[in-house]
Amino acid sequence: MRRGFNCRCCGHCCLQLIDAYNGCVSDADLHRWQLLGRTDLLARIRTLDLGPGNQLHTAWHEPETGEDVERCPWLLERIDRRGCLCAIEEIKPDHCRAYPEYPEHAAATGCRGYVVAREKPEILPPR
Ligand code: SF4
Ligand code: SF4
Numbered sequence: 714m715r716r717g718f719n720c721r722c723c724g725h726c727c728l729q730l731i732d733a734y735n736g737c738v739s740d741a742d743l744h745r746w747q748l749l750g751r752t753d754l755l756a757r758i759r760t761l762d763l764g765p766g767n768q769l770h771t772a773w774h775e776p777e778t779g780e781d782v783e784r785c786p787w788l789l790e791r792i793d794r795r796g797c798l799c800a801i802e803e804i805k806p807d808h809c810r811a812y813p814e815y816p817e818h819a820a821a822t823g824c825r826g827y828v829v830a831r832e833k834p835e836i837l838p839p840r
Pocket of ligand 2: 727733785786787788789798799800801802805806809
């Protein structure tokens with residue numbers, strides 16, 4: 714948990730930041746999903762061979778057509794409509810895990826996790 718940060722589960726980053734759902738995933742992400750046998754995730758990755766030892770893994774794609782998705786396929790709305798959940802929270806891509814990297818990054822990209830944490834922590838009901 715980052716000091717002073719409290720994710721609001723608002724889904725802004727997942728919905729509005731194109732890098733979140735049309736970005737690259739890491740070798741470690743790919744390896745993790747391979748070990749877990751998550752063929753559903755792997756089917757949505759395209760690997761570009763850029764030369765010896767240099768590969769780029771892009772996410773997320775439609776498995777049937779290979780086209781870029783327009784919305785992250787793992788983003789779910791909470792039943793009580795009080796925010797969003799990530800269906801692959803425990804194994805989500807490293808770049809999702811690392812966001813936002815610091816308060817200024819959050820502020821520049823529309824995340825209020827640091828601001829709200831400083832203002833007044835909101836107690837959400839258990840998921
Ligand atoms: S990281 Fe920030 S923008 Fe993303 S869901 Fe949490 S509060 Fe919202
Ligand atoms: S994988 Fe999860 S955290 Fe990342 S963009 Fe999709 S819903 Fe958001």
